[in-house]
Each structure stands twice: as C-alpha cells, then as structure tokens.
Amino acid sequence: MRQLQVRTKLQQFNSNRMASKLFSPGQKAELIAAIKAAEIQTSGEIQVHIESRCKGSVLDRAAKVFETLKMYQTKDRNGVLIYLAVEDHKFAILGDAGINSVVPADFWESTKDLMASHFRQGRFTEGLIEGIHHAGDQLKTHFPYDHQDDQNELSNEVSFGK
Numbered sequence: 001m002r003q004l005q006v007r008t009k010l011q012q013f014n015s016n017r018m019a020s021k022l023f024s025p026g027q028k029a030e031l032i033a034a035i036k037a038a039e040i041q042t043s044g045e046i047q048v049h050i051e052s053r054c055k056g057s058v059l060d061r062a063a064k065v066f067e068t069l070k071m072y073q074t075k076d077r078n079g080v081l082i083y084l085a086v087e088d089h090k091f092a093i094l095g096d097a098g099i100n101s102v103v104p105a106d107f108w109e110s111t112k113d114l115m116a117s118h119f120r121q122g123r124f125t126e127g128l129i130e131g132i133h134h135a136g137d138q139l140k141t142h143f144p145y146d147h148q149d150d151q152n153e154l155s156n157e158v159s160f161g162k
Contacts, residue, residue, distance in 0.1 A: 019052040020160040022086055027125040028158055034129045035156045038136025044078040044143045045154040046135055051161055054085030062092035072096055078143045080135045102142040
C-alpha cells in the first residue's frame with residue numbers, strides 16, 4: 001500500500017512538472033507580459049493556471065483553483081481565471097461575480113472559442129494570450145484603471161499544478 005501511495009504521489013509530481021515544462025521560459029514570460037499588459041489598463045485581475053490532467057468536471061476543478069488562489073478576494077470581485085489541463089484537452093474561463101455580471105451573455109463562450117481555435121493547432125501560448133487580451137478588454141471597459149487607488153491584488157505569475 002505504501003508503495004502505491006508513493007508511486008501515486010510521484011506520478012502527480014511528474015504530471016505537474018510536465019505541465020510547467022510544456023512552456024519554455026520565453027513562453028512563460030510572454031504569458032506574464034500579456035497579463036501585465038491587460039492589467040495595466042484595469043483594476044481587474046487575470047490569472048492563468050495550467051495542469052497536465054483534470055479528473056472530473058473542468059468547471060469544478062477551475063472553481064476549486066479559483067478558490068485556492070483566493071481570486072474571490074479582489075476588491076471589485078473582478079478576477080478572471082483561465083484554467084488549462086493540457087493532456088486532457090480541457091480548459092475553462094471563470095469570472096468572479098463583478099465581471100460576470102457586466103459582460104455580454106456569450107462572452108465566456110466566445111472567448112473559449114477564440115482560444116480553442118489556437119489550441120486545436122497546438123498553439124497553447126497564443127491561445128492563452130488571446131484569452132488574456134479578450135478578458136482584459138472587457139475588464140478595461142467595465143473596471144478601468146484607477147491611477148490613485150489601484151493595486152495589483154493577485155500575482156501575475158502563471159501557476160502550475162496543485
């Protein structure tokens with residue numbers, strides 16, 4: 001039993017390491033730059049979380065990651081999470097209550113469609129950047145940057161694994 005637990009933990013560790021290795025340092029820097037560029041125009045926050053695998057519902061897993069990253073703690077409830085499980089070909093975009101209440105009804109689905117067109121061609125970095133820009137445009141429209149009061153409430157780093 002102990003050997004099985006160790007093997008399972010090792011597989012989880014390797015799976016999470018593999019997700020981070022799918023992106024070169026340059027690609028990770030591009031993602032961070034896209035997040036920073038989007039956020040400089042808004043009080044909103046965008047985070048990207050990447051895993052190799054997602055067991056079960058992608059929306060449930062994304063909601064759990066949203067909670068773990070404490071994205072609900074933004075002042076205006078305007079956090080956006082882009083969650084990607086690369087090996088399982090699953091992804092989700094979640095917006096907190098503030099942004100969710102002001103975007104068009106089809107916004108999240110249309111953003112997913114834009115990203116999926118890149119993902120189908122194996123262009124994960126480009127798809128994520130497209131999603132970041134698309135979310136950033138809506139955040140800028142509904143939550144413009146406040147020069148006097150705005151602060152970066154969440155990390156701009158891409159997170160990997162659990």
